[in-house]
Amino acid sequence: MSPIRLDPWRALRLALLLLGAAVCLAPYLWMLSAAMKPSSEIFSAGLTLWPERWAAAENFSRAFERVPLARMLLNGAIVCALILVIQVVIALPCAYAMAKLRFGAAGPLMAVVILGLLVPIHATALPIYIALDALGLLDGYTALVAPFALSVFAIFMFRQFFRGLPDDLLAAARLDGMSELGVLLRVVVPNAWPAITAFSIFSVVAHWNDLFWPLIVVTSPEMATPPLGLLFFRAAEAGDDYGALMAATTVVTLPLVVAFLLAQKRFIEGITMTGLKG
Template sequence: MVDTAVAAPTGSARLPFSAAETLKHVVLILGAVIVLLPFYVMVSYSLKSPAEIMQNQGGPLGSQELFRDDFCVKLGNAPEDCMVRPAIYNYTTAFEKAPLLRYLLNGVIVTVSIFVIQVIVALPCAYALAKLRFWGREAVFGLVLFCLLIPVHAIALPLYIMLAKLGLTNSYAALVIPWTISVFGIFLMRQFFMTVPDDLIDAARMDGMSEYSIIWNVMLPTAIPALLAFGIFSVVAHWNDYFWPRIVVTGSRELFTPPLGLREFKGDADGDNFGPMMATACIIVTPLVVAFLLAQRRFIEGITLTGLK
């Protein structure tokens, strides 16, 4: 007798999607919306007139209809000469009311100086903790981890007193010196150096290279992805820092960093400065966004190689 039963399929049909994957993407999309919402508001307000901002009108990017600049009229100009589009008004006012280019230059000087000195300090320290054998190495690394737990605000007062006694307040030195040693940079680079084969270092030593020569001629070129990742963290943190510059820069506006420049637009009762303030914020954020987009691939590669999740 012939068995006519049809064999059951060996595997169940796979659905085009799963509930877990759908939930994961929904959570990620909601998180992205929450993160991007302030940027949307910032760009939107930078393109709107004061009336549109106060009345929440004009759509996402503003109507861009001509409006009268009352401040221009108060200066004695004819009303017909003070008609301007909101986007042009906000961005030109941002540069006219404050020396914004000077603030951006100060931000570049401070962030680049901090990062360069941090690299000069962090690379030898990380190399020693990762590749050299010496008494107390684990204890030193434990101190590095402990220093990661200390918030900046806890040491702000002692740092300020020290700089004040040395007469360094209201100077570039006050903005740079406290952050030249980055325990996070030491930790990050140490984690990366742990992945470098010891055979590479032994070969360099057999060629007669000193330890410092190995650091700068062998380890540095291999650490470019990790350095770019650390650079993003360092530059973003110090470019956006308002707390410390507000403490040590109390005199000349010539030393204001970009976040301090936003204080030039702190609000009047009618909120007329909201548009220029948001335009200034867009100008300050744009270099960071561009830098991250250009270094995105290297940044992700550096984070992956250092073992951080």
């Protein structure tokens, strides 16, 4: 092992990073700590991180008892998976056509995509809500998934990535006898995994954590996604059972944290890539 030299600049940088990490991590640590404490300790005057009496079992069991937490996690998983699959299935051929095929509408279509990127969900929320209501689809998976099924961001991101694929490669595939769909599935997609992974991370993180849209369209606890479930929890408990609430929050954040730890490298690649392209 070579000794690590600690010059002043390095020390300063490390100190700043530590400070930043502490600020970011503090709420999570507090959440974990509160999930382990009995409520008497949560509201005590002292600021202790380590519980005097462990109440983790009670808190977690209450969290699962009071609201259908398992159901909510399942809802979250189903909604995120549906959104991701539909987004990718729609965006891949769109992006391929826009990046590599020559047709008259390519220019205007690109303008529409860029325009779509500029419009936030909050602007279209009300018309979509009215439409879903008119169709009688509120408070269900369709209402949660449909507005996000078509992702202009995915189209834009895949298009930028596909433009980097050499034209000769696609020409070779056509001469080898592939149809355009064959080219897409056999040549483009296998070489686009970095882009697809990056987008998947982005999409899953955004929709797992989304509170805005489920809050609008979902009313029954059976249809709630995890963040909305937490909100139900608070309302139901009149705000005094913080131990159970924090336990529920821990359960909700756990899947993404575990996923992050397992695929840390991919995760960072994905985020930096979306940062560059978006």
